[in-house]
Amino acid sequence: xxxxxxxxxxxxxxxxxxxxxxxxxxxxxxxxxxxxxxxxxxxxxxxxxxxxxxxxxxxxxxxxxxxxxxxxxxxxxxxxxxxxxxxxxxxxxxxxxxxxxxxxxxxxxxxxxxxxxxxxxxxxxxxxxxxxxxxxxxxxxxxxxxxxxxxxxxxxxxxxxxxxxxxxxxxxxxxxxxxxxxxxxxxxxxxxxxxxxxxxxxxxxxxxxxxxxxxxxxxxxxxxxxxxxxxxxxxxxxxxxxxxxxxxxxxxxxxxxxxxxxxxxxxxxxxxxxxxxxxxxxxxxxxxxxxxxxxxxxxxxxxxxxxxxxxxxxxxxxxxxxxxxxxxx
Amino acid sequence: xxxxxxxxxxxxxxxxxxxxxxxxxxxxxxxxxxxxxxxxxxxxxxxxxxxxxxxxxxxxxxxxxxxxxxxxxxxxxxxxxxxxxxxxxxxxxxxxxxxxxxxxxxxxxxxxxxxxxxxxxxxxxxxxxxxxxxxxxxxxxxxxxxxxxxxxxxxxxxxxxxxxxxx
Numbered sequence: 001x002x003x004x005x006x007x008x009x010x011x012x013x014x015x016x017x018x019x020x021x022x023x024x025x026x027x028x029x030x031x032x033x034x035x036x037x038x039x040x041x042x043x044x045x046x047x048x049x050x051x052x053x054x055x056x057x058x059x060x061x062x063x064x065x066x067x068x069x070x071x072x073x074x075x076x077x078x079x080x081x082x083x084x085x086x087x088x089x090x091x092x093x094x095x096x097x098x099x100x101x102x103x104x105x106x107x108x109x110x111x112x113x114x115x116x117x118x119x120x121x122x123x124x125x126x127x128x129x130x131x132x133x134x135x136x137x138x139x140x141x142x143x144x145x146x147x148x149x150x151x152x153x154x155x156x157x158x159x160x161x162x163x164x165x166x167x168x169x170x171x172x173x174x175x176x177x178x179x180x181x182x183x184x185x186x187x188x189x190x191x192x193x194x195x196x197x198x199x200x201x202x203x204x205x206x207x208x209x210x211x212x213x214x215x216x217x218x219x220x221x222x223x224x225x226x227x228x229x230x231x232x233x234x235x236x237x238x239x240x241x242x243x244x245x246x247x248x249x250x251x252x253x254x255x256x257x258x259x260x261x262x263x264x265x266x267x268x269x270x271x272x273x274x275x276x277x278x279x280x281x282x283x284x285x286x287x288x289x290x291x292x293x294x295x296x297x298x299x300x301x302x303x304x305x306x307x308x309x310x311x312x313x314x315x316x317x318x319x320x321x322x323x324x325x326x327x328x329x
Numbered sequence: 330x331x332x333x334x335x336x337x338x339x340x341x342x343x344x345x346x347x348x349x350x351x352x353x354x355x356x357x358x359x360x361x362x363x364x365x366x367x368x369x370x371x372x373x374x375x376x377x378x379x380x381x382x383x384x385x386x387x388x389x390x391x392x393x394x395x396x397x398x399x400x401x402x403x404x405x406x407x408x409x410x411x412x413x414x415x416x417x418x419x420x421x422x423x424x425x426x427x428x429x430x431x432x433x434x435x436x437x438x439x440x441x442x443x444x445x446x447x448x449x450x451x452x453x454x455x456x457x458x459x460x461x462x463x464x465x466x467x468x469x470x471x472x473x474x475x476x477x478x479x480x481x482x483x484x485x486x487x488x489x490x491x492x493x494x495x496x
Contacts, residue, residue, distance in 0.1 A: 196464070318458040
């Protein structure tokens with residue numbers, strides 16, 4: 001069904017201003033004319049404006065900016081990522097839908113996208129403000145054949161993908177706050193949450209969730225996060241087409257992921273460090289047992305945070321609360 | 330000292346890898362493994378550990394300790410009989426280095442506590458590393474008889490987190 005609809009969009013789009021007859025469409029797609037008509041109705045619901053003229057046929061007048069399974073897939077040139085799209089206008093969280101889908105055997109590369117999340121989650125169930133149509137709320141289901149202890153590297157990889165897309169597509173200068181927050185001028189613009197179901201030696205599935213602030217105006221951000229958060233629109237002074245950014249992210253992600261599976265973490269590490277926030281600077285670290293300040297020297301071969309306290313040996317941290325913005329010596 | 334489970338894990342990892350020879354040494358205990366034509370031979374050597382402790386006014390004394398590593402031919406059941414007071418037959422171990430969370434958020438109730446009944450797919454805790462949250466499932470059905478690590482603790486790869494009496 002989906003692919004027939006995409007072929008239909010292809011045919012119409014390639015024909016540009018010219019009308020294409022229902023008869024021809026029906027021959028090309030191998031479906032009845034009444035099926036064509038039903039597909040057309042569906043496309044109109046998705047926001048395509050289609051003109052139908054008797055004795056001439058159909059043509060597309062305008063493409064929707066609105067998200068749907070069709071609009072996302074049309075023009076998405078990926079091999080496996082986003083071949084199955086689950087789109088929700090409103091959902092508590094795309095992560096929840098993703099877990100359900102994964103448990104019902106959704107394929108590797110399935111994506112879940114929402115116009116709005118009413119209960120977006122971050123670390124330790126902290127909420128993430130995800131307003132309607134203003135940002136990208138996306139989860140990706142992966143079934144990687146790597147060992148579970150390597151999976152945290154996927155969160156760093158995802159951060160480099162977002163940073164790459166931000167810098168190439170929106171011409172901004174993003175930095176990555178370890179392990180995976182994207183900052184624009186010290187303010188958080190995107191967050192990533194990765195969840196995994198794994199046995200000791202095998203990953204069942206990984207769900208990578210991302211929240212990206214795209215078109216929020218400053219006044220639209222909640223008061224309590226205004227000094228810590230921003231959006232692409234606030235930083236660049238213009239609105240961005242959500243659908244195109246998503247497609248750009250998916251294309252970039254697929255390449256980076258395939259390369260990681262083939263070549264391992266070194267490329268990701270190098271790229272990550274090129275975006276690393278506060279590398280070489282002193283940061284304040286809090287773990288369950290201790291608090292200390294140390295120089296952030298980079299990331300390890302497995303992605304862990306490398307820090308060095310004065311007169312001590314280098315330490316590797318996998319999990320810590322870090323006060324990145326604390327002023328001090 | 331290595332546990333049977335850890336040795337089993339190492340064997341599994343080496344089996345899957347292209348490494349043909351592996352030696353691990355700590356506190357005088359050496360574990361070496363060799364792969365030949367797909368046949369694994371595991372040798373566990375036990376060497377005496379000699380530690381010298383010198384205290385200011387004491388006469389130097391020499392302690393000789395014998396450390397034994399359970400040989401891999403021992404079944405896990407046999408081992409648990411030997412060393413545990415609580416009866417259990419399965420340990421849920423951490424699949425990675427990270428921080429252990431025993432509840433979904435600081436305000437929520439813990440996933441499980443001592444005495445909780447679990448099914449194979451019951452989530453018992455989360456281990457987080459680099460913002461990847463790994464939901465750990467029990468993998469056996471039974472009862473949680475012992476909790477071996479606390480909320481917020483940094484846990485190692487292969488570290489036992491819970492003991493389960495399966496049914």
